[in-house]
Amino acid sequence: MIYRKAVFKDVEEIHKLVNAHADDGMMLPRSRNVLYETLRDMVLAEEDGRIIGVGALHLVWDELAEIRALAVSSDKARQGIGRSIVEKLTNEARELGVKTLFTLTYRDDFFCKLGFNVLPKEKLPHKVWKECINCPKFPNCDEIAMIKDL
Ligand SMILES: CC(C)(COP(=O)(O)OP(=O)(O)OC[C@H]1O[C@@H](n2cnc3c(N)ncnc32)[C@H](O)[C@@H]1OP(=O)(O)O)[C@@H](O)C(=O)NCCC(=O)NCCS
Incomplete structure (x- = not known):
């Protein structure tokens, strides 16, 4: 197993992985367009x-970044892969000088184990919501906001 940054040839597989979980209602779907535009944000786990x-680690504002588009193949769940990806993204964030990491998720139980705390959504800076108008759920967001100070 290796962890590495994403490159263009990975987009189709990422699209399949993320949207399989989105079809199950566990995360938001991602278009190929968004995946291409945010490819440099992404860390992958690859096996054989x-x-x-x-x-993905998405930079949002001064010292503020989001962990997003986190997905592990169902047949590889609970083997520490999700944790390792978040840890790698967190290290990247620290190197960049990020002081606050947040995520919007349905998996608060998972992020809790990684040191994130639930926060009322209204407490997140307004800049965070800029991209929400593109979300199929807008304006009825039912994700849980979680935050971690670095
Ligand atoms: C959530 C997800 C990324 C977790 O990845 P994973 O590789 O299975 O998680 P890990 O094995 O690294 O788990 C890390 C810790 O979280 C716990 N955990 C993982 N999934 C959990 C769940 N569904 N409920 C409760 N705890 C969970 C693990 O038991 C482990 O705890 P431990 O260290 O005390 O043993 C993965 O299940 C997934 O892709 N889900 C569908 C998409 C999704 O929900 N993405 C979240 C962002 S919206």
């Missing part, structure tokens, strides 16, 4: 040439 995990 197959992408089995993905997660």
